[in-house]
Amino acid sequence: MRSIIIWLGICCFSFLFGCQAEQEQEKKFKVGFSQPIMKDAWREAMFNEMQRQLIFHDEIELIFKDGDSQTSVQIAQILQMVEDGIDLLIVSPNEAAPLQPIIESVFEQGIPVIILDRRINSGKYTAYIGADNKLIGNAGGKYIARLLDGRGKVLEVYESLKITAFSDRHFGFREVMVGHPQIQIDSVKAIAKGESKYRELIANEQYDVVFAATDVAAKFAYDVAQEAYPDGRNKYYIGIDALPGTGNGLEMVENGILTASIIYPTGGDLSIDIASRILNGEPYEKENILQTLVVDSTNVKIIQTQARKILDQQTDILSLSDKLGVIQRVFKTQRTLTYLFALTMVISIIMTASVLKSLVEKRRINNELQSKNEQITLYAQQAEEATQAKFRFFTNISHEFRTPLTLIKAPVDELLERKEASLFKRDLKLIRKNTLRLLRLVNQIMDFRKIDNSKMNLRINEQPLIPFLKEIMDSFEKLAVDKQIAFKLIYDSDQVKLWFDGNMMDKVFFNLLSNAFKFTKKGGSIFIRVETNQLSDEVRVSVDDTGNGMTEEQVAHIFDRFYQGDQYRSLGTGLGLALSKEIIDLHKGSIEVESIPNKGTRFVIKLKTGKDHLDESMLAPEEGLYLRSDESLFPADYESTEEPQIREKSEEGSSSILLIEDNDELRAYLKDRLGRDYFVMEANNVAEGIRIAMNEVPDLIVCDLMLKHESGYEVFRTLKEDLRSSHIPIVILTAKSSTEEKIKGIRLGADDYITKPFDVPILCERIHTLLANRQKLREHFLHELPVDQKGLSNSRIDKKFVSEFTAIVEANLADTGFGVNEIGHELGLSRMQLYRKVKALLGYSVNDYISNVRLKKAKHLILEGEHNISEIAHIVGFSTASYFSTAFKNQFGMTPSEFKSNHES
Numbered sequence: 001m002r003s004i005i006i007w008l009g010i011c012c013f014s015f016l017f018g019c020q021a022e023q024e025q026e027k028k029f030k031v032g033f034s035q036p037i038m039k040d041a042w043r044e045a046m047f048n049e050m051q052r053q054l055i056f057h058d059e060i061e062l063i064f065k066d067g068d069s070q071t072s073v074q075i076a077q078i079l080q081m082v083e084d085g086i087d088l089l090i091v092s093p094n095e096a097a098p099l100q101p102i103i104e105s106v107f108e109q110g111i112p113v114i115i116l117d118r119r120i121n122s123g124k125y126t127a128y129i130g131a132d133n134k135l136i137g138n139a140g141g142k143y144i145a146r147l148l149d150g151r152g153k154v155l156e157v158y159e160s161l162k163i164t165a166f167s168d169r170h171f172g173f174r175e176v177m178v179g180h181p182q183i184q185i186d187s188v189k190a191i192a193k194g195e196s197k198y199r200e201l202i203a204n205e206q207y208d209v210v211f212a213a214t215d216v217a218a219k220f221a222y223d224v225a226q227e228a229y230p231d232g233r234n235k236y237y238i239g240i241d242a243l244p245g246t247g248n249g250l251e252m253v254e255n256g257i258l259t260a261s262i263i264y265p266t267g268g269d270l271s272i273d274i275a276s277r278i279l280n281g282e283p284y285e286k287e288n289i290l291q292t293l294v295v296d297s298t299n300v301k302i303i304q305t306q307a308r309k310i311l312d313q314q315t316d317i318l319s320l321s322d323k324l325g326v327i328q329r330v331f332k333t334q335r336t337l338t339y340l341f342a343l344t345m346v347i348s349i350i351m352t353a354s355v356l357k358s359l360v361e362k363r364r365i366n367n368e369l370q371s372k373n374e375q376i377t378l379y380a381q382q383a384e385e386a387t388q389a390k391f392r393f394f395t396n397i398s399h400e401f402r403t404p405l406t407l408i409k410a411p412v413d414e415l416l417e418r419k420e421a422s423l424f425k426r427d428l429k430l431i432r433k434n435t436l437r438l439l440r441l442v443n444q445i446m447d448f449r450k451i452d453n454s455k456m457n458l459r460i461n462e463q464p465l466i467p468f469l470k471e472i473m474d475s476f477e478k479l480a481v482d483k484q485i486a487f488k489l490i491y492d493s494d495q496v497k498l499w500f501d502g503n504m505m506d507k508v509f510f511n512l513l514s515n516a517f518k519f520t521k522k523g524g525s526i527f528i529r530v531e532t533n534q535l536s537d538e539v540r541v542s543v544d545d546t547g548n549g550m551t552e553e554q555v556a557h558i559f560d561r562f563y564q565g566d567q568y569r570s571l572g573t574g575l576g577l578a579l580s581k582e583i584i585d586l587h588k589g590s591i592e593v594e595s596i597p598n599k600g601t602r603f604v605i606k607l608k609t610g611k612d613h614l615d616e617s618m619l620a621p622e623e624g625l626y627l628r629s630d631e632s633l634f635p636a637d638y639e640s641t642e643e644p645q646i647r648e649k650s651e652e653g654s655s656s657i658l659l660i661e662d663n664d665e666l667r668a669y670l671k672d673r674l675g676r677d678y679f680v681m682e683a684n685n686v687a688e689g690i691r692i693a694m695n696e697v698p699d700l701i702v703c704d705l706m707l708k709h710e711s712g713y714e715v716f717r718t719l720k721e722d723l724r725s726s727h728i729p730i731v732i733l734t735a736k737s738s739t740e741e742k743i744k745g746i747r748l749g750a751d752d753y754i755t756k757p758f759d760v761p762i763l764c765e766r767i768h769t770l771l772a773n774r775q776k777l778r779e780h781f782l783h784e785l786p787v788d789q790k791g792l793s794n795s796r797i798d799k800k801f802v803s804e805f806t807a808i809v810e811a812n813l814a815d816t817g818f819g820v821n822e823i824g825h826e827l828g829l830s831r832m833q834l835y836r837k838v839k840a841l842l843g844y845s846v847n848d849y850i851s852n853v854r855l856k857k858a859k860h861l862i863l864e865g866e867h868n869i870s871e872i873a874h875i876v877g878f879s880t881a882s883y884f885s886t887a888f889k890n891q892f893g894m895t896p897s898e899f900k901s902n903h904e905s
Contacts (some may be wrong), residue, residue, distance in 0.1 A: 007806045012456065023091070028059055028209065029059055029275075031062050031085045031090060032082075032086040032089050033050065033063065033091075034065050034074055034092070035047065035065065036092055037067065037094070041245070041248055042243060042266065046268040048268070049269040050272050050422065052269065053269040055317060057272055059280075060275065060276060060631060063086065065078075065081065070094070071099065075099065078103075078106065079102070082111065086113070088112045089106055090516045091114070092116040094163070095163060097121070097162070103124070104122055107125055113127075114126060114271055114275060116129050116267055116268075116277075117129070117157070117165060117266070118163055119168075120164070126286070127278070127286050127287075128287055129267040129270050130267055130288075130289070130290060131264055131290040132168075132289050133166075134171065135172060135174035135292065136168075136172065136292055138172045139292065140169070140173050140240070140262055140294075141173045141180075147236060147259070150183065151182045153183075153185075153206065153207050153209075154177075154185050154208065154210075155207050155210045156186070156188060157188055157190050157213060158170045158188075159190050169240065170213075186205070190213060198221075202224045208257075209236045211238045212237070212238070212239045212240070214240055215241045215243070215261050217239065218239030218258055219258070222237045222257055230533065235259075236426070237259055238258065238262075239252075239260075239262075240262045241262075241263075246308075249295075249305050250307060251298070253295055254300045259296060260295060262294050262295070262296055263294075322783035343423050347465070391457075405757040408431065409435045410669065410758070410759070413761065416429070416432070421589060458586055459618070460587070461499065461619070461620050462499050464496065466489070466494045466496060466530065468502065468505070469528060469541075470489060483520075484523050485517070485520055485524050487526050488527050488528045489527075490528065491531075492532065493532065496530060500587055501587070504583045504586070505583070510544075512543045512577075512603050513526070513543065515576065518546045518547075519548045521547070525544075525546050526543070526544070529542045537609045538607060538609060539609060541604075544601075544606045545600050546599070546600040549598050549599050554595075559581040584605060589606055589608065589655070592604045592606075655771055656678060656680075657679070658682075658683065658693055658700070659682050659683070659702050660684075660689035660701065660704060660715060661682075661702075661707075662707045667682055670702070673760055673764070674702075677768075685710060686707055686711075686714050686715055688891055689715055693728065694725055696836075697725065697728070700728065701715070702730075702763075703730060703731070703733065704734055705732060706734065712734070716748040716749055720748070720749040727801075727841050729751040729771075732753045733756065734755045734756065751770055785844050801827070804827060805838065806853075809849070809853055813850075813853065813857060813876050816873070818850070818877065819847065820835065851887065854876040855876070855891045858875075859899070862900050869884075
């Protein structure tokens with residue numbers, strides 16, 4: 001112990017005298033500052049503020065790097081500063097997205113990070129300092145709206161939208177302008193990459209206000225306009241920054257060059273203060289939003305006065321800093337004397353060594369606990385990421401399965417229609433049955449994914465229970481007859497009504513009946529009983545079978561996911577009953593099972609009457625929400641013995657179909673199959689599909705919704721809103737099978753919605769029916785000319801087109817040179833687009849329609865008797881009376897004179 005005391009004493013003396021020798025070279029915190037650019041006044045002002053604030057923090061050594069507007073250079077500089085061992089990083093990102101991973105990496109290494117001015121899309125930083133750029137954009141928009149009194153024309157000059165500060169200003173400004181529809185807005189990118197366009201707009205267009213992202217850009221706009229129009233062109237120029245000093249924003253507002261500027265504080269001084277607090281373990285705010293203000297002629301004098309006063313004070317501070325240096329040197333000398341006095345405390349320090357040892361041990365244990373807590377947190381994050389990855393996998397794989405299942409099921413269905421495949425019919429039916437099984441499994445996995453992710457949205461409405469159960473039982477009647485199973489529904493009243501989601505409850509009873517038929521032998525029985533308990537306000541539905549039954553262990557695990565029991569492992573996936581229980585739980589009900597080995601099983605479902613026990617968000621009381629899924633139409637063991645009905649070959653050989661599908665194999669198969677009856681065009685993406693639809697104007701479009709990370713809904717929005725293509729019927733062919741997706745597609749204007757996998761004959765019949773109905777519609781409203789609008793389709797755009805088309809024709813009947821080119825010019829359509837649009841809607845070519853209208857009007861004028869034949873020929877646009885007489889006879893079977901004589905007699 002004595003030797004330890006002597007050693008500690010020597011160490012203390014060495015430490016004290018070492019501090020005295022190094023008193024002129026105290027240890028400082030190394031703070032790295034990465035600036036994207038230093039070529040503008042605002043950035044220089046920020047750096048100057050930081051330099052002045054460092055006077056009050058001599059413990060900080062600032063290492064400055066200029067990125068010269070190059071993101072790659074800024075990234076390299078940050079990595080170098082980290083390698084040099086900085087204690088804290090201050091960074092103003094040039095571009096948020098490329099710099100985000102680097103900033104997150106620095107933060108994860110335990111180095112505090114202060115984000116200055118420009119945000120990143122992540123929370124992995126220690127503190128943020130900057131103004132709210134969206135509020136700045138809002139302030140600019142509100143000021144302009146007041147300035148123009150809600151009416152005028154504005155040029156918005158924006159910077160790169162890759163930089164969050166500029167994009168927030170842009171969207172904040174646009175957000176306010178949405179509420180002022182009478183203010184017209186043009187936008188142009190600032191000088192950096194669009195100077196010619198920038199200069200052209202300002203010099204050649206008349207604007208009430210030019211709103212620029214910076215004061216520099218606003219001054220440039222002012223100079224260009226003054227150069228082009230010395231007498232003044234645009235009224236107001238508004239910028240952002242409002243820096244003090246010669247030639248900066250405040251002076252430009254004061255001199256009347258700019259109408260206003262919005263103060264955008266740099267935050268340089270605050271960044272040094274917060275860095276000091278972080279490094280010294282003092283409390284600080286993570287989010288530091290700087291205040292802003294609109295400066296115009298009403299307050300610029302006050303702001304300028306304050307700014308000049310602040311600059312004077314800063315000059316005084318620099319002077320005081322020199323004096324402070326002298327005082328600090330005196331202080332260091334006094335501190336050395338204090339160290340000498342501290343020697344007297346050495347003995348007491350040595351005596352408390354044991355206490356320090358215990359404290360060190362305690363700290364070590366705390367560090368270990370903290371490390372373990374961080375590790376547990378990391379494991380939790382990894383588990384959450386794995387769960388989300390699992391959800392995404394289930395969603396993607398289910399959609400990916402549907403297209404291959406279509407390519408299996410569709411050719412098998414087609415082969416079953418052919419007599420020459422009768423030798424393989426049994427095998428083909430086996431393939432089809434197992435394809436439906438796989439589809440059902442995919443849908444069950446998707447339902448579990450929704451439940452686990454809390455996205456299983458019930459759409460509950462009040463429905464009669466007995467008809468609902470009878471409809472499900474219809475799917476099993478054929479199977480019951482084939483297996484000679486007594487299959488009955490027993491109930492005491494057919495007026496039972498319950499609140500439930502029909503689509504979800506369909507899955508529950510379908511699973512229960514599928515299991516009952518699977519394990520019930522020939523000659524057995526399956527009964528469904530419905531009992532109402534008035535006392536407990538609940539309805540009890542039981543499914544009884546005389547099947548194999550289950551042991552107590554199997555009953556205990558029957559609702560566990562993927563559990564089948566050793567005896568039945570090869571007969572299912574173990575998902576159906578687990579899913580059924582989840583669905584019943586969502587309905588606030590219960591499901592129980594009773595079973596005796598080799599005697600049978602009873603499943604009992606209890607559901608409450610009324611709707612008070614249900615969440616209001618689940619209720620959807622509108623009618624007709626129950627849409628049975630395609631895979632629930634037949635049980636897993638069902639095999640149809642009926643021969644498929646084959647429709648005779650279509651006579652619509654001239655009809656054209658556009659097929660938009662990104663799966664090459666499915667697209668090739670459908671083209672081959674549909675090509676037997678129609679002319680088929682192909683596209684594998686949204687842009688190509690829209691291009692072909694606009695140029696070729698097909699009679700019908702078949703479109704997928706998931707096209708290589710694109711949305712097929714874009715096809716609907718574009719085509720249904722465009723005059724050239726709004727009349728084309730569209731059939732959705734997709735792997736998205738949920739009720740919500742179906743409703744969304746139909747609301748957007750889809751004429752039919754078919755989910756994968758699908759029956760090709762059904763697709764062909766629906767296409768045939770759509771085209772046939774469209775033809776009947778044309779024939780109905782074209783019985784008499786001009787067109788009867790009541791017979792036209794419900795499309796607002798189609799009705800508008802026909803109205804404009806017929807009005808143009810009526811207005812120009814007397815013009816002998818009037819034709820397709822003139823109408824196309826009036827309507828904004830090409831010759832080919834106009835021809836196809838009119839042919840699709842009216843069933844006529846444009847010239848035939850014009851000729852028929854002229855002749856119909858001529859017949860009316862002859863009956864009036866106010867003009868002779870030559871005058872009538874001129875009125876309706878025929879160049880000569882003889883040509884008119886020939887056309888009239890070809891149309892009505894007699895000359896105009898004969899027609900007139902017959903009606904006069």
